[in-house]
Amino acid sequence: MGIFSRFSDIINSNINALLDKAEDPEKMVRLIIQEMEDTLVEVRSSSAKTIAEKKELQRIINRLQEDVADWQAKAELALSKEREDLARSALIERQKSADKADLVAADIANLDEHISKLQSEVSQLQEKLADAKARQKAMLMRHSTVTSRLEVKKTLDSNRINDAMYKFERYEQKIDSLEAQVESYDIGKKSLQDEFAELAAQDKIDNELAALKAKVNKQDTDA
The missing domain is CATH 1.20.5 (Single alpha-helices involved in coiled-coils or other helix-helix interfaces)
Structure with a gap:
């Protein structure tokens, strides 16, 4: 037995509740989608057969209505020929055909109601199927993301x-x-640059020393 035993079980089921109870939500979603798709195929096949039956019944009604009109015409003809006995028999046959047509019309009404319910239930099932597929896609994306994060964590912790x-x-x-x-x-x-730098520094010191000597000599002279 599958997840659902009857078509109504799928229509009335709550996908969220099913997933909450499932040990493996991803597997559960796949099974739900498969069950829904299989059921849709079966229901559509059943609907096609029902519609074919309705068309056959409609053809029967058309023939019976033709019989009603034919017996009515025969009854009128018999009365015009003053054959009341034939007219009575024709009216009896007309009534039989009319009664049969009424019965077939009742069957067609029942089929119409059945087809209408099937169409409504198929619409609900398609909505649930779309929801399940959307959840499946989201779950697969989450699974992929979590798996990637787990691999990174394992690598970092290794x-x-x-x-x-x-x-x-x-x-x-x-x-x-x-x-x-x-x-x-x-x-x-020493690099060439260093040697030139030393020469420049030496010249600066010599100049400062000469200036200092001149200043000291001037002070001695003034004294």
């Missing part, structure tokens, strides 16, 4: 990240060591 950071630190230390070696080779060596 030792791989720590190992990677440790390797980065080791590489940085190696680079620092290489830079220190390069700098050690440069200690004590």
Whole structure:
């Protein structure tokens, strides 16, 4: 037996309540959708048969109505020929045909009511099916998102990240060591730029020293 035993069970079911009780909501949604789609196929097939039956009954009514009109014409003809006995028999047959037509018309009315209910229920089922499919899509998206987040969490919590950071630190230390070696080779060596800078600094000091000597000599002279 499927999730639903009858068509009315689907129409009257509450999808939210079903999903709340389900241990595996995704699987439940798939089963609900499958059951609804199968039911739609069955109901539409049943509706097609019912409509075909109605058309057949309508053809029967048309023939009976033709019989009623035919027996009416025969009764009138018999009376015009002063054959009251034939007219009476014709009227009896006309009534039989009319009674049969009424019975068939009642059957058609019942079929119309049945078809109307089916159409209403199919419309409700289609709405529920659309809702279930929308929920299925949302659940799949949520599942994909949660799965991705879980993988990220697992990666962050694993030792791989720590190992990677440790390797980065080791590489940085190696680079620092290489830079220190390069700098050690440069200690004590003067570049051309450094030598010119020293000359410029020496000239400045010599000038300042000469100016200071001149100032001191002037003070001695004035004294």
